[in-house]
Amino acid sequence: MSDQAALFEYLLRLGDNALILGHRLSEWCGHSPALEEDLALSNVALDLIGQTQLWLNLAGDVEGRGRDADKLAYLRDARDFRNVLLVEQPNGDFAATMARQFYFDAWHYLLLRELTGSKDSRIAEIAAKGLKEVTYHLERSREWVLRLGDGTEESHERMQTALDDLWMYTGELFETDEVDQAMIRSGMGPDLSTLHEPWLGLMHATAEEATLTLPQPGWAQRGGKRGMHSEHLGYILADLQFLQRAYPNATW
């Protein structure tokens, strides 16, 4: 794989994570537990949509085939998506959404912090902008894990179930493949395995404070980064891409 091809893949991963998670969060708008949460979840979703545009536009530039963020978002099929499995998992109840968010935000935060030191200044710039937003996302999702974990008996149970159910999708976040290797070699991206320890540290501290039990390390589901997804992604794309597919070449 050429360095350029690896960079393109890497940027798709960053963009697709933001795109799919932003999409999932936007599904909550109007259906959340309180108006304040409609506002807050939409804020996070809007940040992620903005990050999607930056990453995917850059991916399109790197690829050099005239595809912009919209073309990449709306005209690829599921097997060409590079997001991790975690972000495409259904919203479930509010606890599941917040557990998914907390697992992801903590990783996203650590990753973007590293990427602000990328040798590629375009990456460093997007990461710096995203890091500000994600710092706030992480504060918020961590706060909800605490609230639900240490709230009522019911919320505790739901949050524990959510942490357990989603745990198997976290392993993929720290795996390093040939794309990541190429990024490490060129000084563009970090070794993802080095993020695992600080991530686990935050998980353990938060679980303890929330009176929750963090699941034991176990078998990890993997494949999203290479285009092997769950059944859920196809339905996300059916919604997301409907108009672009039904009316090819129209502008909106």
Place this chain on the structure above:
Amino acid sequence: MYAQMVKTGVDHIQSKEEMSPEERAFQDRVDQDIKIEPKEWMPEAYRKTLIRQISQHAHSEIIGMQPEGNWITRAPTLERKAILLAKVQDEAGHGLYLYCAAETLGVTRDELMEQLNSGKAKYSSIFNYPTLTWADIAAIGWLVDGAAIMNQVPLQRCSYGPYSRAMVRICKEESFHQRQGYDAMTKLARGTPEQKQMAQDALNRWWWPSLMMFGPSDAESVHSAQSMRWKIKINTNDELRQKFVDQTVPQAEYLGLTVPDPDLKWNAGRGQYDFGEVNWEEFYQVISGNGPCNRQRLRTRVKAYEEGRWVRDAADAYAAKKGARAKAQAA
């Protein structure tokens, strides 16, 4: 409007001689355009009418999130998706400001939500129509937010301080929504033949329900007269409807779209458009629960509220524990 028919509980307009000294002092302040603030004395009927009006408005903002939210996951570009999501988010914010304004009159948000969920409280008839295509999102921004502004801009000057201030914030955002809607409609009207047809179809379906938003003629209504005396209503429904038609018809023409009213005609003598009669039978049916989406809208709202209860309870319980721990530490 968002509050289409607000009862005031009065059966005639009192003359100043009939008023108690308190009532007279209150009316004098209103007449002098002095804002009424929450802690001041106010007639009970004024307070109740305002609660009704503000909460109908708030409920409309909240229910209105559904027809538009219906297209968030299917918006055609990342930019349109962000614009729509931000718009629906604004509507949630409007609901929030308005519930806060209502709370200054001695009622809680939970009480108001219970009234909405039980079907007791009304909200604007417009949100009981379905959004069938993307063009409906453009049409709502253009027409529905456009109609909302017509009545909310004058309400910025209304007599009740908290309501008037909420309106100032809301109006800025609503006019932004209206422009974005018109912009989205322009893209469609100037787009492919299919897009243009989609735009025309949306105008056909949203035109009359938009005119219904202003409510039936209230020139003869004692409630309307009372509300105007209190300055919580500034114009009659017919005045606002006329203004809306006069503003919107040229916009439709500019887009090359046809307003679905065979009786629509410029009246040079009046300097206004003549237009056809709204189907008020349909309006009364929709407002009393028989619109295409009433049951669906209410059920969706109740579901979100009920399914969110354990989350709100958990947040309360956590806050209480945290407070208790902080207290124990301080002791």
